[in-house]
Amino acid sequence: MPGQVRTRFAPSPTGYMHIGNLRTALYAYLIAKKYDGKFLLRIEDTDQERYVEGAIDIIYKSLKLAGLKHDEGPDIGGPFGPYVQSQRKDIYMEYAKKLVDLGAAYYCFCSKERLAELKQGQEASGDTPKYDRYCLDLSRHEVQKKLDEGHPFVIRQKIPDVGTISFTDVVYGTITVNSNELDDQVLIKSDGLPTYNLANVVDDHLMRITHVVRGNEYLSSTPKYNLLYEAFGWEIPVYIHLPLILRPTGQKLSKRAGDPSFEDLVSMGYLPEAIVNYIALLGWSPGTTQEIFSLEELEEQFTIEGISKSPAIFDIKKLIWLNGEYIRILPLEDFNRLAMLYYKGAIKNENIDFMKLSKVLQLRTEVLSSIPENVDFIDNLPEYETSLYVHKKMKTDENVSLASLKTALPVLEELQTWDETVIHDALISLAGEMGIKNSQLLWPVRVALTGKEVSPGGAIEMASILGKSETIRRIKIGIEKLTRY
């Protein structure tokens, strides 16, 4: 294929970037990068009824967050602009008229009422709704007359009566349909704006798109677009249709069903890099056993051959794992900065060394939003049962624990400096002196300090983070609970 590879991401501004959309953008981007080509952003806003305020900003923001930089687009311009379809209205009309001249399209003056009636009748008799070509044979003169009289009109594509149409998709292979399955769809709406059916063809050609990357839902309408390319005498792009991403119950992802958007996932505590990594693997395989990919690695290793045909289910479990992997490799400072957003709401105590907390928490965090529940004991020691002190493997029960806490209390109170090393040495040697296992001393202390079954660190780490006076206070509470028991 001569010339430079050019792909595009062409979302309509609905205000919601779902995971499937993002993945389409990602693959289009990767294909461009892989072949050293250009990736462009085009806004498909030809349906003004669906316009949502601020939706374009969400698109910019999402792409930026995902690291998908476009080379041309509404915000940065480019040689084939404008990149917003509503600003290209005249272009589409011009090409639609050309199609009429070519005999590949025709004016239609049917009212919406007539169309609705027609459809209703066809459905009632069990037929597939299809335009009846009422206006197809209007003479040039009749058409001109109606236009002069100011009748509202649409321009419809004229599908050949007979024959089959084939096209080849890189992932799905050659697909053939009967032209009688196709409807004479509207190309230009009565508001003068084009439908997707015309706009995508005109723009992809004018913007020199070489590889059309889009969701599988366009597979069945692609033959109609090919007819248009052929009528214009334009080169047909390489088609790459992507399998759908489904929700765990098997349906298409949807906003209505509550499936999270990309931004939702980010605000739920997933890192953009992890999400991108995860969706790259939903529908594509590198052919190796590598699972962790930076965007740069994807750019190098992505292959069109690796795209699969079958739909994939969005499995949050694997994303959680992957997110944990990304969190663990973060520099401590970066993790701390991210975690701070969650600490703020959960911890009011100002004496906490957050960096110290982050250090123990980082290994244990898979999703940032789980942080608050993991650190809730810091501000307030939870109410807990003395049964927490009973642990078979640690060889502790209430009696052992009470003895351990009572012995540990004065030792800790005497400590002049309060850091992990000092606390560690004091407690470990104490266990030695007492002739008990480390766990028989440390488990009770950890329980007393946190009041929880699990905590983001052991007794020594928790004591260090909570500080001396709070540690002492909590151990006393523990002793009291166990004494009462």
Added chain:
RNA sequence: GGCCCAUUAGUCAAGCGGUUAAGACACCGCCCUUUCACGGCGGUAGCAGGGGUUCGAGUCCCCUAUGGGUCACCA
């Protein structure tokens, strides 16, 4: 319903006529260990069903079933 597409473990998936059918998540067990987690080791679990073609089929063909997509003046 018509047309189009898909179907390897619970999930993502490798496989492109001859394999003990990779790997990952999840799950289970063991080890490490002051809890949990991390890490290490091991395990359970799969070619939707039926016909062909072939010396040989997860791989090719047909049928059935299931799932999905599409049939708009939405994209």
